[in-house]
Amino acid sequence: MNKQLNHKQVVSLIKAIGTKRTVLVAGEAGIGKTAMLYEFRKDPAFAGYHIIDPIDCTQLSDGSVWMPDIDRAAGVSRELPNERFGVHKESQKGVNGAKPVIICLDEIAKARQFIKDVLAPIIYERRVGQYHMPEGSIVFGCTNLSLEGLGDSMQAHLRNRLVNVRMAKPTKDEWVQWASNNDIAPEIVAGAHMFPNIFETFTDYAAGGAMAGKDIKKENPYIFNPKDGAQDAWVTPRALHAASDIVKEIDKVDEEALTAALDGTIGAAFTGQLMSFIRFGQQLPPFQRVLDEPATCPVPTNPTAQLVQVFQFVQQVKDHHQAEAVTHYTERMRNEMQSLFVHTVANSQRVANFVQSKRFGKLMAANRVFFNN
Numbered sequence: 001m002n003k004q005l006n007h008k009q010v011v012s013l014i015k016a017i018g019t020k021r022t023v024l025v026a027g028e029a030g031i032g033k034t035a036m037l038y039e040f041r042k043d044p045a046f047a048g049y050h051i052i053d054p055i056d057c058t059q060l061s062d063g064s065v066w067m068p069d070i071d072r073a074a075g076v077s078r079e080l081p082n083e084r085f086g087v088h089k090e091s092q093k094g095v096n097g098a099k100p101v102i103i104c105l106d107e108i109a110k111a112r113q114f115i116k117d118v119l120a121p122i123i124y125e126r127r128v129g130q131y132h133m134p135e136g137s138i139v140f141g142c143t144n145l146s147l148e149g150l151g152d153s154m155q156a157h158l159r160n161r162l163v164n165v166r167m168a169k170p171t172k173d174e175w176v177q178w179a180s181n182n183d184i185a186p187e188i189v190a191g192a193h194m195f196p197n198i199f200e201t202f203t204d205y206a207a208g209g210a211m212a213g214k215d216i217k218k219e220n221p222y223i224f225n226p227k228d229g230a231q232d233a234w235v236t237p238r239a240l241h242a243a244s245d246i247v248k249e250i251d252k253v254d255e256e257a258l259t260a261a262l263d264g265t266i267g268a269a270f271t272g273q274l275m276s277f278i279r280f281g282q283q284l285p286p287f288q289r290v291l292d293e294p295a296t297c298p299v300p301t302n303p304t305a306q307l308v309q310v311f312q313f314v315q316q317v318k319d320h321h322q323a324e325a326v327t328h329y330t331e332r333m334r335n336e337m338q339s340l341f342v343h344t345v346a347n348s349q350r351v352a353n354f355v356q357s358k359r360f361g362k363l364m365a366a367n368r369v370f371f372n373n
Contacts, residue, residue, distance in 0.1 A: 004168035018138035022123045025142050027167035030236030033142040037104040050086045050099040057111035065118045066129035079129030093132035100136035109143035109152035172196035181349045185244040186311035187277040198222045198235040221269040233267040280305035294328035306337045320356035327359040342369045
C-alpha cells in the first residue's frame, strides 16, 4: 500500500462503501483512525444510526461476541450476540424500525486468531451470531502499521476479503485547522504551526522515503522512532490533544510538574520547544482587555507571543462585535500574523462569527483571502 489517503478521504470511502465492504484502515498510532467514529456521530447522514463505542478487539475473549443459547423445546442451540454490537431480536435486518449500526473494530490485527475468526461473520456478512445487522449498517476496522512492531498481522485469506487502505498522518495545515475548530490550547496549535516536522513519519526515513539515508534520531527527535528502544514518548496528533488538556490546567500545577507531564506525553524534545510558547502565552493581555481597548491594548513584540495570540483569537471570538474588536487589534500586528489570522478564520468552522465584521472583510481583501465556508 504505497498510496496514502488523508483523513477526509478515508471517511468518504467508508461512507461510500462501508455498507457493502469492510474497510481496514492501517496507519501510525495516534493519527486519528478511531476518531473517525466520533466524526460519524456528528454527521447528519447518520442521525438515525446506532453508533457503537469503538470495540477494542484485543480485549475480546470467549463470549465477548456471542454466547450459545439452548432452546430445548425446539431441540436447537442459537448464537446470541453480545449487546455491545447493538444487534438483537428487536433490532436486526427485516425488523421494521431497526436502527442500522456503525461498528469500529479497533486494533483488529492485534486480536488473537480465534477472535478474528469469531469476528469474521461481522466483517464479511454483517452478522453477529444468528442476527444480521439492519440494512445500511457499516463496519470498518483500524490497525497499526506492521513496521511499527506492535504485533499487527492478518492472514492473507482474511486480508483478501477486506478493502485495505493506509491513512496518512495529517499535514501541519490539516491538523492546525482541526485543532482550531476543536478547542485545542492555542499554545499547542502555535507550536505545531512553527514545527511542521512533527507531522513527518518514521517511514519517511526508510528506503524510498523522502528522508531516506538520514538519521531520524538527529534530524527529527520529535517523532516515533521504531529503532530507539529508549523512547518513552513522542509527538502524535493524539499526544498533542493530551498535551492540550495538560496546558489548559496550567494554573493548577507548577512548572516542574507541567514539564514532567508534557515530557511523558509528547517527549522531552518537543516539550523543550513548546515551553517558550507556553511562557509567552502566559504574558498575553487578557482577552477582555483586547475587546475593550483594541486600539490601545499592548501588542506583544515577540512573534511567538503574537502567534499564540492569533490562535487564541480564532477560538475565543463569539460574535461579530468581538470579531470587529479583535480584527482592529490584529491590524496592529506584524503583516504575516494578519495573514495567518485571516487564513485560519476563513478555513475555520468559526468563520460565521466574522462574516458581519467590516474590518475583517477589509483585512481579508487586503490579504486576498475569501470565505470557504
